[in-house]
Amino acid sequence: MIILNEQAIAAITAHAERDYPHECGGMLIGQFSDERKTVIETFPLENAREEDARHDRILILPKDVLRAERYAREKKLDVVGYYHSHPDDKAVPSQYDLDHALPVWSYVIASVIEGKVVDIRSWEMENDRSKFNEEQLERRRPAGERV
Numbered sequence: 001m002i003i004l005n006e007q008a009i010a011a012i013t014a015h016a017e018r019d020y021p022h023e024c025g026g027m028l029i030g031q032f033s034d035e036r037k038t039v040i041e042t043f044p045l046e047n048a049r050e051e052d053a054r055h056d057r058i059l060i061l062p063k064d065v066l067r068a069e070r071y072a073r074e075k076k077l078d079v080v081g082y083y084h085s086h087p088d089d090k091a092v093p094s095q096y097d098l099d100h101a102l103p104v105w106s107y108v109i110a111s112v113i114e115g116k117v118v119d120i121r122s123w124e125m126e127n128d129r130s131k132f133n134e135e136q137l138e139r140r141r142p143a144g145e146r147v
Helices: 006-019 062-074 095-097
Strands: 002-005 025-033 036-045 078-087 106-113 114-126 130-134 137-140
Touching: 002 106, 006 025, 006 036, 006 078, 006 114, 006 137, 025 062, 036 062, 036 095, 062 078, 062 137, 078 095, 114 137
Parallel strands: 002 036, 002 137, 078 106
Antiparallel strands: 025 036, 025 078, 106 114, 114 130
16 A cells, blocks of 8 residues: 655646656655555656657656655655656556566556546556556545645
8 A cells, every 4th residue: 555645646746747748757755664655755857768758758867766765865764666657648557667667666657638637546566576456545635634
């Protein structure tokens, strides 16, 4: 299970809509506990792909991943996952996503249709790297906020 607060969902949505029609991505900063991951904040990253290849692929440079990991450590948190968008496609991992993912992390995908996020889903990879399984995504309001 992954827990995303409303600020994290809003940040992912804003990033995905701003970068449309290109893919966007970033790291999920938070905590591991028991069988769940809690996202405290997002760490947006730049798509390093060439302009004409950004529509259906994202490239995050290793130096940027290290920067996110260092940021998380400074806050006494962890990188618990990664998010990215699928412009004009479903919030379902592609074979490319499977080929480039790691077990343990959560993979949040935002489906962006005609410039608007229409779905956000989370996925976990099997330990043997054979496939993704959809992960329960719980949305939480900030502490103290009333409904």
